[in-house]
Amino acid sequence: MTGDAPLLTARDLSKAYGTTRALDGVSLDVRAGEILAVMGPSGSGKSTLMHCLAGIVRPDSGELRYRDRDLIAASDAERSALRRGEFGFVFQFGQLVPELTCLENVALPLRMEGVRRKEAERRAAYWLERLDVADVAGKRPGQASGGQGQRVAIARALVTEPSVVFADEPTGALDSLNGEMVMRLLTECAEQSRTAVVLVTHEPSVAAYSHREIVVRDGRIRTSAGSAR
Amino acid sequence: MSLSHTLLALLERGPRHGYDLKQEFDAQFGQDRPLHYGQVYATLARLLKNGLVEVDAVEHGGGPERKRYAITTAGVTDVEEWLSQPESPALYLHSTLYTKVVLALLTGRDAAAVLDAQRAAHLDLMRTLTRRKTRGDLADALICDHAIFHLEADLRWLELTSARLDRLAEEVRS
Numbered sequence: 001m002t003g004d005a006p007l008l009t010a011r012d013l014s015k016a017y018g019t020t021r022a023l024d025g026v027s028l029d030v031r032a033g034e035i036l037a038v039m040g041p042s043g044s045g046k047s048t049l050m051h052c053l054a055g056i057v058r059p060d061s062g063e064l065r066y067r068d069r070d071l072i073a074a075s076d077a078e079r080s081a082l083r084r085g086e087f088g089f090v091f092q093f094g095q096l097v098p099e100l101t102c103l104e105n106v107a108l109p110l111r112m113e114g115v116r117r118k119e120a121e122r123r124a125a126y127w128l129e130r131l132d133v134a135d136v137a138g139k140r141p142g143q144a145s146g147g148q149g150q151r152v153a154i155a156r157a158l159v160t161e162p163s164v165v166f167a168d169e170p171t172g173a174l175d176s177l178n179g180e181m182v183m184r185l186l187t188e189c190a191e192q193s194r195t196a197v198v199l200v201t202h203e204p205s206v207a208a209y210s211h212r213e214i215v216v217r218d219g220r221i222r223t224s225a226g227s228a229r
Numbered sequence: 230m231s232l233s234h235t236l237l238a239l240l241e242r243g244p245r246h247g248y249d250l251k252q253e254f255d256a257q258f259g260q261d262r263p264l265h266y267g268q269v270y271a272t273l274a275r276l277l278k279n280g281l282v283e284v285d286a287v288e289h290g291g292g293p294e295r296k297r298y299a300i301t302t303a304g305v306t307d308v309e310e311w312l313s314q315p316e317s318p319a320l321y322l323h324s325t326l327y328t329k330v331v332l333a334l335l336t337g338r339d340a341a342a343v344l345d346a347q348r349a350a351h352l353d354l355m356r357t358l359t360r361r362k363t364r365g366d367l368a369d370a371l372i373c374d375h376a377i378f379h380l381e382a383d384l385r386w387l388e389l390t391s392a393r394l395d396r397l398a399e400e401v402r403s
Contacts, residue, residue: 041392184363204384205377208355215345217391222345 004031005067007163007196008053013062014219015048022048023059024219030164033194035187037201037210045219047168050200054087054166055079084112088157088165088195090186092172095153096141102152103128103137109160127155131185147178154186164196171206183209231325232264233272234311237281237304238332244285244299247273257335257401258328273298281307308336312343315350318380326383330390334398344391348384355380 006029015023022045030036030053040046051057052064055071056079064071066082074082083089088109096105106124111117128134131151136144144152150170157165170186171179187209190197199210207213215222239245239253247269255263276282281304286297300308312333316325326347333340355377362373390397 041388202388204352204355204381205359207352208359208377210356213349213352215348222341 004033006031007067009063009065010053011063013049013052013059013064015052015057015059021219023052025062026216026219026221027062028214028221030196030198032163032196033191034212035190035197035199035210037199037207037213038216039202039204039207039213040216040222041202044216046200046202046216048219049216050166050168050198053198054089054164055082084109085160086163088160088162090150090153090157090165090167090170092169096149096156098141101138101140102133102144102148105141105152106155106159109156113160124155124159127159128152130158130189131155145178147174147181150174150178150182151185154182154189158189158193158195161193162195164198165190166198166200168200169202170199171201171203179206231311232268233276233281234308235328235332236269236272237276237300238308238312238336240282240298240300241305241308241336244297246295246297248295250298257331258324276304280304308332309338312336312338313346315346318351318354318383326387326390330394330397331401334394334401340394340398341391344387344394348387351380351384351387355384 008030010029011027013023013026014021024045026045026049028036038046038049048057052059055066055074058072062072066086069078069082071079071082096102097108100108103121103124106127107117107120110120110123115123125134125137128137131154133144133148133151133155136148136152141149141152150173154170157167165186167186171182174182183206186197189195197210199206201207235254235258236250239250239257245253247266250273251264251266251269254269273282277284277298281301282298283301284296285299288295288297312329316329326343329343330340332338333343358373358377358380362370362377365373
């Protein structure tokens with residue numbers, strides 16, 4: 001793992017909202033296949049860090065690169081294209097489109113990239129199968145359970161075969177058993193496809209699925225620890 | 230909890246007689262079990278023998294002579310090493326962790342670093358158990374879960390204490 005060039009490189013990132021310093025000189029690398037837990041209490045800056053790394057929020061200062069691309073200098077359109085093609089997202093509440101079936105939800109990122117419907121749905125079906133929710137393919141998200149919905153959301157995040165998946169409290173709305181299944185499937189799939197995962201969580205039992213953790217407090221990184229695989 | 234390290238760290242704040250050391254220990258940590266004088270003097274004798282404290286004054290009053298003890302440079306190094314070394318994660322560690330945090334605050338060290346080192350050690354063990362759980366059978370998973378939930382309780386305590394360090398510092402130094 002250490003031999004690879006980092007996918008994401010952040011140096012001295014700072015971001016303020018008004019007089020509040022959400023990030024204060026944060027530096028870190030994210031490498032291919034790495035599962036990095038970003039921990040910290042509410043309001044510590046961990047979500048702002050994730051949003052900066054994912055190109056959703058532009059930091060006020062510092063350097064931020066994805067491979068050889070400068071994410072701070074990139075235009076909104078370039079950042080948007082990067083988010084669609086290279087990054088995947090999983091949120092606390094699946095945020096699936098309620099009017100579409102689960103299969104159509106998973107196929108959606110591919111359709112937005114211009115992939116034809118039949119091919120997009122074939123690939124979506126494959127990922128639903130991988131996440132053990134093929135049985136809800138034809139159902140709307142409202143007809144699936146919370147755990148199933150979250151696995152559909154993971155299938156949607158992975159369907160474009162992204163380099164990095166950003167997961168923000170992915171088990172926050174699930175009970176222990178479903179949370180465990182979601183984390184096991186997310187990390188297994190990511191490891192098999194060498195997808196990096198940036199896992200924002202305040203739950204130690206979720207962070208325990210990572211390879212290493214960083215702890216954010218008052219916008220700064222307190223520690224970086226964790227074992228190599 | 231290591232009594233010798235605790236007394237040593239309390240001595241780092243300044244030389245004390247055995248009596249004062251017992252009073253200070255009881256005030257900070259003796260809520261459930263105050264120290265016996267015998268424990269204090271036996272520990273001080275051992276620390277003296279190991280060169281971690283020295284007698285810096287002897288008072289001759291009407292009764293028995295009273296020795297005042299001071300920490301040596303070797304003693305300070307010993308405290309430093311003990312505080313910076315995370316405890317091996319085990320169940321019900323809280324009293325040792327609490328003692329370390331208070332002593333770090335009392336001796337002007339970085340108490341947050343004590344908590345950070347402990348969090349990293351706990352998470353490392355949780356990671357090992359989680360890996361074992363996902364690869365093992367159901368019995369293995371249940372055994373690992375039991376340990377994971379207890380570690381999680383410790384981690385919650387570490388998190389809460391991190392958030393309350395400023396207040397704790399005020400209280401223990403007052």
